[in-house]
Amino acid sequence: MSITRKEVLQVADLARLDLDDAALDKMSIQINEVLGYVAQMNEVDTGDVTPTSHALSLTNAFREDEKAEHLDRKRALSNAPHADNETFVVPRVIKA
Amino acid sequence: MPHRLTIHQAQGLLREKKISAVELTQAVLDRIRKVDERVGAYITLCEASALEQARKADRRIASGDPSPLAGIPVAVKDILCTRGIRTTCGSRILENFIPPYDATVIQRLEAAGVVIVGKTNMDEFAMGSSNEYSAFKLTRNPWDLSRIPGGSSGGSAAAVAADMCLGAIGSDTGGSVRQPASHCGVVGMKPTYGRVSRFGLVAFASSLDQVGPLAKCVYDNALLMKVIAGHDPKDSTSAPEPVPDYIQAFGKGLDGVTVGVPVEYRSMVGMDPEVSEAVSTAMETMERMGARCVEVSLPHTPYAVAAYYVIAPSEASSNLARYDGVKYGFRDPEAGDLAGMYRRTRSKGFGPEVQRRIIIGTYCLSAGYYDAYYRKASQVRSLIVRDFKEAFESCRLLLSPVAPTPAFPIGEKVEDPLTMYLSDVFTLSANLAGIPGISVPCGFSGQGLPIGLQIMGNHFDEAMLYRAAHQFEQATDYHLKKPPLQ
Numbered sequence: 001m002s003i004t005r006k007e008v009l010q011v012a013d014l015a016r017l018d019l020d021d022a023a024l025d026k027m028s029i030q031i032n033e034v035l036g037y038v039a040q041m042n043e044v045d046t047g048d049v050t051p052t053s054h055a056l057s058l059t060n061a062f063r064e065d066e067k068a069e070h071l072d073r074k075r076a077l078s079n080a081p082h083a084d085n086e087t088f089v090v091p092r093v094i095k096a
Numbered sequence: 097m098p099h100r101l102t103i104h105q106a107q108g109l110l111r112e113k114k115i116s117a118v119e120l121t122q123a124v125l126d127r128i129r130k131v132d133e134r135v136g137a138y139i140t141l142c143e144a145s146a147l148e149q150a151r152k153a154d155r156r157i158a159s160g161d162p163s164p165l166a167g168i169p170v171a172v173k174d175i176l177c178t179r180g181i182r183t184t185c186g187s188r189i190l191e192n193f194i195p196p197y198d199a200t201v202i203q204r205l206e207a208a209g210v211v212i213v214g215k216t217n218m219d220e221f222a223m224g225s226s227n228e229y230s231a232f233k234l235t236r237n238p239w240d241l242s243r244i245p246g247g248s249s250g251g252s253a254a255a256v257a258a259d260m261c262l263g264a265i266g267s268d269t270g271g272s273v274r275q276p277a278s279h280c281g282v283v284g285m286k287p288t289y290g291r292v293s294r295f296g297l298v299a300f301a302s303s304l305d306q307v308g309p310l311a312k313c314v315y316d317n318a319l320l321m322k323v324i325a326g327h328d329p330k331d332s333t334s335a336p337e338p339v340p341d342y343i344q345a346f347g348k349g350l351d352g353v354t355v356g357v358p359v360e361y362r363s364m365v366g367m368d369p370e371v372s373e374a375v376s377t378a379m380e381t382m383e384r385m386g387a388r389c390v391e392v393s394l395p396h397t398p399y400a401v402a403a404y405y406v407i408a409p410s411e412a413s414s415n416l417a418r419y420d421g422v423k424y425g426f427r428d429p430e431a432g433d434l435a436g437m438y439r440r441t442r443s444k445g446f447g448p449e450v451q452r453r454i455i456i457g458t459y460c461l462s463a464g465y466y467d468a469y470y471r472k473a474s475q476v477r478s479l480i481v482r483d484f485k486e487a488f489e490s491c492r493l494l495l496s497p498v499a500p501t502p503a504f505p506i507g508e509k510v511e512d513p514l515t516m517y518l519s520d521v522f523t524l525s526a527n528l529a530g531i532p533g534i535s536v537p538c539g540f541s542g543q544g545l546p547i548g549l550q551i552m553g554n555h556f557d558e559a560m561l562y563r564a565a566h567q568f569e570q571a572t573d574y575h576l577k578k579p580p581l582q
Binding site (some may be wrong): 003007008009013014015016017018019023027030031033034035037038039040041042043044046049050051052053054055056059060061063071075076077079080081082088090091092093 | 134192193194196197258288289290303329332333335396398399401402403405406413417420421422423424425426427432433434435436437438440442443446448451452454455456458459462469471472473474475476477478479481513517528529530531546555
């Protein structure tokens with residue numbers, strides 16, 4: 001299975017990445033090499049093997065819902081590229 | 097030359113007041129000034145706060161406070177959040193990120209009295225095996241400045257090897273503590289998944305990431321591990337298992353310990369003969385100490401790299417969706433509309449390797465390809481987990497090389513991602529299976545480059561890994577050699 005240049009562009013779009021022509025060419029070749037290598041997984045008969053998403057069996061970690069010290073608003077906003085005193089500020093989403 | 101001390105040597109001198117924490121920290125800072133221009137291990141130096149922590153440690157020591165690591169200068173990979181200290185993760189997108197909180201590992205180190213001297217260089221978002229994918233600088237191997245230090249915790253490993261700290265913290269998603277430890281001739285531990293809290297560790301692949309120590313010897317590594325390990329309510333995947341006293345468990349000899357040697361690891365392509373020989377010699381050394389070596393089989397080993405390079409990028413593509421220029425990090429100033437802001441911010445903020453992995457991961461998770469890639473890889477992962485489970489029925493430990501070759505020259509693999517990925521072949525299975533692995537020096541190549549031995553064990557059996565590694569170290573002198581760096 002190989003991925004076309006057009007598909008790489010579509011996937012980059014889903015991931016919100018812009019690729020110029022040179023980057024797209026290079027990326028397509030490299031990703032095809034990786035996917036070509038990865039395809040050897042198909043030699044393995046995985047039948048009805050249950051997939052593993054975590055190496056240890058985890059149980060839900062519940063705790064009491066208690067009031068505690070957390071980031072206050074000022075500190076939470078301290079790294080924002082653009083904020084006023086109350087919120088993160090982003091470009092307008094809904095056109096006037 | 098106090099910077100050359102091991103942690104346990106320094107502990108003794110500090111306790112006996114033969115040296116102060118301020119003198120020790122100053123010696124380490126002097127050493128950094130002298131050699132780091134050539135090595136490039138640090139992204140950020142914390143001179144003022146380090147000296148402040150050292151003064152505090154001296155007061156603690158004077159008052160008889162038994163804090164285990166009081167006054168010990170330690171380097172931290174720039175992937176762990178440090179309150180008030182810039183944490184870049186090796187990426188332009190976090191170039192000016194100043195965390196408003198500390199990672200749990202940092203809190204524990206500071207509670208133990210550690211002096212944090214600086215934040216070390218790494219491959220961007222820990223994606224890489226050479227440190228060449230750092231957005232900021234190259235880190236060079238202290239044993240040969242024309243070679244890579246390994247990655248992604250290459251800065252931490254180089255800092256330990258070049259005596260620019262007494263110990264360091266790294267993180268390991270596919271070998272990122274063990275492989276640089278091996279290339280730099282130091283001891284690196286990747287603990288069991290869940291053994292050390294991931295709270296405040298910048299996420300790469302959440303089911304694989306684990307924080308681990310790097311040190312000049314096994315004893316020091318175990319001292320650091322004891323401090324950072326243990327359950328943390330802030331990490332729902334952290335394990336509520338008690339943390340044993342690793343030093344107490346060192347014991348004597350290896351009588352009655354069965355060590356498995358995976359047959360599949362012998363026929364690996366691209367193996368350097370000097371590495372094979374060093375590992376065979378290490379096996380003989382262990383047999384002389386009483387260990388019984390047996391052959392075991394991990395039949396799905398040839399598919400581990402393939403499964404890993406689907407699973408890790410898939411998880412990364414999801415984790416890295418958070419970098420959108422809104423809450424923290426870089427935002428492209430010519431933002432335009434919201435979608436344009438996301439695109440420009442991410443395209444300019446992420447380097448090529450990170451973009452490559454995001455695209456691979458997004459593809460493997462996308463509708464129509466999920467079953468063929470992500471689901472398939474997760475099934476192969478189950479078979480790899482089963483391989484290890486079955487192997488541990490006939491042995492307590494597994495021996496292997498850490499990396500197929502000693503440190504390679506800078507530039508050799510940087511344009512060839514697949515070849516770079518294949519250098520993780522011996523280490524990434526442990527991450528897929530969640531088991532611990534330690535890298536310990538076991539020889540040198542003809543060119544004088546360090547070679548590492550990997551010892552792996554079952555879940556939560558770090559004490560046994562430390563025991564075997566310590567016994568091996570006692571029988572050899574590789575860890576005592578220093579790089580030729582003045």
